[in-house]
Amino acid sequence: MEWIVVLVVVVAVVGYAIVLYNSLVTNRQMVREGWSGIDVQLKRRTDLIPNLMETVKGYMAHERETLEAVVAARARATSASGAGPDQRAKAEGELSAALGRLLAVAEAYPDLKANTTFLEFQDALRTVEDEIQMARRYYNGAVRNLNVQVESFPSNLIANAFHFETAEYFELENEADRTVPNVKFT
Secondary structure (H helix, E strand, C coil): CHHHHHHHHHHHHHHHHHHHHHHHHHHHHHHHHHHHHHHHHHHHHHHHHHHHHHHHHCCCCCCHHHHHHHHHHHHHHHHCCCCCHHHHHHHHHHHHHHHHHHHHHHCCCHHHHHCHHHHHHHHHHHHHHHHHHHHHHHHHHHHHHHHHHHHCCCHHHHHHHCCCCCCCCCCCCCHHHHCCCCCCCC
């Protein structure tokens, strides 16, 4: 009779360990999915920039420094696409700041602000920025769930045994980069 009790306890512990393991795998996959979502939105933004730049160049020829800053920031953001959240956030923050400066300078060009193509790109950029914010929130929520499970007892025993690690949050370093660039043209 005692061996039945021991067997039931062992089966319960093994069953619970399997549930914890599967939960860790699910959370890790959600983090990967979240990162993929951020990557897709950031790629959409970098793909918009060349067309935006072509539209702006004709109007802002003497604003060469601002235009070059956007191009350089886009190049850094594109090259950081394989990097981790920390490095990617830094590169994307620089791109957001450069875009913000470009859009601020565009305010001085009434013909540009009335250009239909520019308005379409400005609207597309605003939409992409909103999508990036949603993707960041999803990713950071998935990271939080995984990290809590990896660090909490008893799931940390399973996490350590199977080499699950905490994930990095996608955070912007510069406080000014935390705000979406103001792209309102009226």
